[in-house]
Amino acid sequence: MCSAVPDPNPVAAPDDILTVTGLKKHFGGVRALDGASFSLRRGEIHALVGENGAGKSTLIKILSGVFPHDAGQITLNGAPYRPASPHDAKASGLQVVHQEFNLLQHLSVAENISIEAMPRNRFGLLNRPEMNRRARVALDAIGLSDVDVRAPVSSLGIAHRQLVEIARALQSDSAILILDEPTATLTERETTRLFDIVTGIRDRGVTVVFVTHYLDEVFAICDRVTVFRSGETIITENIPDTTPQNIVRNMVGRELEAQMGAATAARIPGDVALSLKGLRVASDPNPAGVSLDLHYGEILGIAGLVGAGRTELLRGIVAADPVLSGTLECNGSAVHFKDPRDAIAASIAFVTEDRKDEGLILDMPIAANIALASMKDISRGGLLRFAREQQIAEEGGARLRLKCGSVRDPASSLSGGNQQKVVLAKWLARNPRILILDEPTRGIDVGAKAEIYAILRDLAAQGVALLIVSSELPELTNLSDRIMVMANHRIMGTVHRPDFTEEGILNLAYGQSDTSPIADLQIEGAR
């Protein structure tokens, strides 16, 4: 059966434990959820999938009582459900195991499992034997009999910590267990073990909600899948009735052509500006590292899911974070950057993902921010030349059509789009030959986006080499000459402009490169 949602009034089947109808939630002007409807059956494993920002996390936070919803209905066991707090949600039998661990590292497994309700003896003191006994029962229940309940959590591996969290969540007779990307940090063997345990839990009648980025996992253990896109639920399908390609198609939707600005005419790339050979950064589990060539006058996009290692790669290139191994070549000769200063000296500019934490000095004037990377140009003998600073700031602002009262106003007075222009202006003031951007238009409005796209295209036309990481696929397909797709710190493939399809790129990002019949891709050796 393939029940197409949105259905305004899904008939509650008798074995439905939780039904969500027309759920809406917005933050300021952003609609995080815009009509989500689906239901959970007793004793099923139900996958929730969708691109970054499709609304899965918001939904989970509403269900677990982190914040309330604006409109729509949730019924749990036939009664309206509106948890006022996470505690409320737990009392109703709904438990979430979050992606980030919520364990207290230096306490024992047993203490962690009982943290919400420590057993006491008749003197009101901690009843340690009872606490250990409960923990033993909870661990045995999920087949984790090889873990000592007295061991500190810090002595356990990542997989076991995850399982301890699950044991803690399950000991209070939960009816619904939500796992938020439980396998993101697990190895294959650990994942298999987790799946065995999850299947066992399901067979005991618990409903498991499985949020994941990996479609093969969905097909390995889930019974049904609901696809989210732009805050809406698109469809709920039985796993045997669908295919990974089908799911990807539903995640992407049909609005592929709705893109801003004139699509880039084919550019003829120049010489190699930057060449990575097996570059491996500290957090990178892939020993082979990443290799790529970036040419002058081209825009190379890097697509991938959150956690695929894209930001880490960029930070490694400019030596913002240490590099473990591999080499970097600039204009054909090997370079070794010790810190960002060296990268800047090699005419590389790096626009970070987080402008508030890494890009701007919010309390300082716009002019000071624009001049921050050009101190030599605005000083003589260590003394600041304020007139020169103002001139550079005003020129840079005019070039990017920065809207501000005065360059002497603090950067915090600007809108997100104009703040991003200040960050760009800071780097363009140095006339970089290589420009690296991480999420260049995150959180800014459509108009400012189009302006920034125009600036970036213009730079490429002037021969600057651009490397852009973005989680918005339309942004990459719109700007790039080539798109490299990363998953799990590996390059899964490279797609050239004539072959751009969001489905093809997403299939690679979801690790579907081998089985993809619809993507007409040139795979550049997924190393």
Next chain:
Amino acid sequence: MASPTTATPKLAALRSLINNAGIGLALLFLIVIFSFSSEYFLTANNITNILTQITINLILAVGMTFVILIGGIDLSVGSVMAFAAVVAGKAITLPGFGDTELILLACVAGLGVGMICGLLNGVISAYWGLPSFIITLGMLNIARGAGLQVSNAETIYAFPLAFEEFGSMLIGGVPVVFIVALVMTLIAWFVLNRTVFGRLLYGIGNNEEAVRLAGHPVFWYKVIAFSISGLAAGFAAIIYMARLNIASPIAGIGFELNAIAAVIIGGTSLAGGRGSVIGTLLGAFIIGVLANGLILMGLSDFLRQMITGVVIIVAVILDHYRAKYSAS
């Protein structure tokens, strides 16, 4: 915005004036109250007294401002001052040199000791990214112990006459040592407002990562900031010796807290990135005037201490609201 890093110096001066106006008004208010409560308060003699009394604290506080602006703290300045004084005292009482040579030697020794202590504070806390609170707490003990060790816990005295006279010299009723401290304050203002170094100190206090990614050697800037604080402690040691004509290994106990208080009352944020040495100057004045005025009113020293504590807390609460309003 209290960060005087505006594009034109004229506007910067104007803004810092407005920002400091509140502290200036508080100071004026204190002066008016005390001039009514005690006839003696506004006499030339007493003003000379106040200026002499705040000199050491002002010097330490100006150095401290650099460290607090980058989000650090230096608890060691009182002890470092004593250590520097003892070493300078040893140098200035060496036999077989002329007075000028001895004074010069003492200055070099005192400033050198102070700067090395500050340098160590900076290198250790910046290299390992450790909280300067802990590192300088360690240095507080090291310097105190070193001072006692070097001096055998004895006070050193009998300095050259010219040196002792310098400490009590007046120009038009203003102590020369205060003028020296004031000149230091102005130099610090110039460094913080007109140089690349000063600009980047404010930047580091606001957003260290942004400054690092813009290619600046953040490590060295931090080391220099701590070195300046140590250097100021060495400077304070020389002034202290000239004024009191002794070098005592138990001098300066608790001075670091007065210096921090002056900086905070002056409106510099403990979180870093916001504040000015002009504020610190006013803060040092408020502490000095308060102490002097309350004693003239006949209050016990214990009550005086309590009131100073209240003023510190009130200043921080006011600053909290000021920061909030200027942000919106």
